[in-house]
Amino acid sequence: EVQLVESGGGLVQPGRSLKLSCAASGFTFSNYYMAWVRQAPTKGLEWVASITNSGGSTYYRDSVKGRFTISRDNAKSTLYLQMDSLRSEDTATYYCTREDYPGITLDYWGQGVMVTVSS
Amino acid sequence: DIQVTQSPSSLLASLGERVTITCQTSQSISNNLNWYQQKPGQAPMLLIYYATSLQTGMPSRFSGQYSGRSFTLTITSLEPEDIANYFCLQHYSAPWTFGGGTKLELK
Numbered sequence: 397e398v399q400l401v402e403s404g405g406g407l408v409q410p411g412r413s414l415k416l417s418c419a420a421s422g423f424t425f426s427n428y429y430m431a432w433v434r435q436a437p438t439k440g441l442e443w444v445a446s447i448t449n450s451g452g453s454t455y456y457r458d459s460v461k462g463r464f465t466i467s468r469d470n471a472k473s474t475l476y477l478q479m480d481s482l483r484s485e486d487t488a489t490y491y492c493t494r495e496d497y498p499g500i501t502l503d504y505w506g507q508g509v510m511v512t513v514s515s
Numbered sequence: 516d517i518q519v520t521q522s523p524s525s526l527l528a529s530l531g532e533r534v535t536i537t538c539q540t541s542q543s544i545s546n547n548l549n550w551y552q553q554k555p556g557q558a559p560m561l562l563i564y565y566a567t568s569l570q571t572g573m574p575s576r577f578s579g580q581y582s583g584r585s586f587t588l589t590i591t592s593l594e595p596e597d598i599a600n601y602f603c604l605q606h607y608s609a610p611w612t613f614g615g616g617t618k619l620e621l622k
Contacts, residue, residue, distance in 0.1 A: 441613040500564040501606035507558045
């Protein structure tokens with residue numbers, strides 16, 4: 397059974413940093429692209445970042461480029477999202493997703509972790 | 516970016532009723548659209564992929580259709596466990612973009 401379990405969320409002040417983790421199990425992690433998707437309170441979902449299976453290439457939405465870094469450790473089957481220079485508009489639930497690319501794309505999701513950016 | 520307009524944003528329906536939710540894309544995406552179900556406090560679950568294919572393990576009362584830029588998710592006969600939020604995702608062109616979601620509630 398595919399499982400994705402996020403951790404690392406919480407309350408952080410604007411301008412500070414936070415690092416999310418996603419522990420994956422139930423599949424061969426190194427075979428899949430992975431992604432982060434977020435949903436701000438009362439807003440829709442938006443894709444944040446993706447990483448290839450090897451970690452060699454990464455992709456970001458414009459609003460987080462230069463501030464967020466997606467990475468992975470295939471030996472630990474873990475995905476990360478380093479979030480720097482956080483802004484209030486980054487407040488959201490962040491979901492770790494498996495990206496079956498090219499293919500179905502976002503086929504499995506974690507339950508999400510809340511990040512609140514506030515002073 | 517491809518815009519995805521989902522309707523309705525909320526829906527009241529009775530058990531046994533046929534329910535339809537629609538996503539309209541701003542440009543052609545072929546069949547590169549998925550539907551998801553999300554219950555409160557749970558991870559989103561893939562229902563339909565490539566617009567019409569039912570994900571393994573999902574009930575056959577769920578189905579997807581499309582014509583041009585218009586995509587529909589249909590529940591043929593609403594069951595209590597179908598009460599949830601539903602959203603669509605286009606994965607034809609990066610960045611992937613989502614519909615705004617539909618909150619399905621019991622009448």
